[in-house]
Amino acid sequence: MSAAALPSPGIAQPASDEWPLMRGDPTDASLTDAVLAPLWHSSPAWWALFAFSAAGTLLLLGTVAYTVMVGIGTWGNNIPVAWAFAITNFVWWIGIGHAGTFISAFLLLLNQKWRGSINRVAEAMTIFALVNAALFPLLHLGRPWFFYWLVPYPATMNVWPNFKSALPWDVAAVTTYFTVSLLFWFLGLVPDLASARDRAPTLLRRRVYGVFAMGWRGSGFQWQRYRVAYVLLAGLATPLVISVHSVVSLDFSIAQLPGWHSTIFPPYFVVGAIYSGLAMVLILLLPVRRAFHLSGIITEAHLNAIAKLMLAMGLMLAYSYVIETFMAWYSADAAERYTYLVGRPFGPYAVAYWIMTVLNVLSPQLFWSKRLRTNTAALFLVSVGILTGMWMERFLIIVTSLNRDFLTSSWHIYMPTWVDWGILAGSFGLFGFLFLLFLRFVPSVAISEVKSLRLELASRRRAESSHA
């Protein structure tokens, strides 16, 4: 019955002819042990990173508390540049959050087996990025304790959010995305949590993992239901990859500001989002792979595939930049032309423009080279570059358009304050903090998927050898 709903249980496609998806000849038991090892033993390196990110989290708490107590006048925001850092960071973080679902749901439906060993990290990253993303618009409300006014509910004020605006849809899109991502992540975790329960050294840990494993026994009946639910959720999550950032981009394109009022925004934002998300996946995956000795299951085949995806996204993004600029020129609208042809490349924020162009457009071109696609140092550096470039892009879109619109009387320069920088830096801290906790308490690779991949590879090998 479920066969139609499942990706065909056929042979795993090799991501590349040269590199295997799995190295060595692991057994089921050794795979489980390898992935679960970090749950039972911590390392000094983990503690050092943890302390560092905890300090970052404290910085975030401090700057947020200061903002809440004093008000957002502590930020550099002004009128006209009312969105400034808060919305830049929001759009950036939420973009990063896109790769998780892209890798886990999109690629699941496309039956890309190589996703199995990296989807857990990608999904965790998605959730933590969304936590960070949600923080910024909430603080930007000014009175964050009234966040529930964003939700349409029968209030005693008799006013409802304006459904003609993109902003309430933004709230809807982001909360839906968060809920679905969390459920998807958790559902994927259940069998692995059961493995952790069964192998945990102490009764307390067995019980804690047992609670979260929700009675998973791995019977055929459970697996059958499980696969159906998983694929259904993947089907639900996949359109969200497209919709969330499209809705976010509408926040901009419904306005008439030069540089915002453009129909290319939804695809342009989605591509940028997946692009930055893939970069973040690599930044997290490369150290994890090395520290936890996982290069046997996260092989060059995976890195190669991600690098290729990044190159493709980078090209699409470059295309968007070109089209955007061309349309501005072609519109013959003075304000549009000024923004794209003069304001951004040569205006007060020109540095951000050129950083963006070099890092987003030029740096991924390195990945035309096969050697660099599997070179971890190159991958890491380019990923950092792409994340920086994408942040600059968001900053440019928001600040250069707001800072100089049609009316000379409403031109104003924006400069962030130390609180702005503190919150941004602190949000990295929180992200690292959550991610490190994740590494320490949750299996960081989908063990059950890797095990089934192993069986498939083994059976294919058998088939090939008997054929010969």
Add this chain to the structure above:
Amino acid sequence: MAAPFPRWVNTLARATLIAAVCTLVGVPVALMAWVRTPNATRRFQPVAQPIAFDHRIHVTGQHIDCQYCHFSVERAASAGIPPSSTCVPCHSTVWMNSSALSLVRQSVATGTPLHWNRVNALPGFVYFNHAIHVNKGIKCENCHGRVERMARVYQAAPLTMSWCVDCHRTVRAPTNCTTCHR
């Protein structure tokens, strides 16, 4: 290896799930209901005053018009609270030496106003105007209830925004935000 949980945990797990769903739905619903109760809007709670002034005696008993004391209600945004000199013409003859009125005598003698506790209070960001309402024929009791029957005045209307806006919609008074938030 022994099972990590005893059998009854299954029931507990199911009960927890049901309880979680109920909480998730129940808490917002309960809160939405609560903000509409008189407790949350502070309706029907008689407010104690330094002087036991009684509207029943003065309005129903003495047939004094509201505007004798709330003198600016037809002319201004505020209805006006009577200064202590308003009490003098009558109370120089009635209950002259009563201890109930000692604060009034003190206030008249020293010229310092009395401190009445507020009963109806809108937040500072709401602009309300008595004159327009009274002149358009809205009775005090539409908004304040039967004050002449109250020993201690209490807030009769919820004073929520929906209360104002619902009436404005039915009588076609302006409802754009800047009417009341300016």
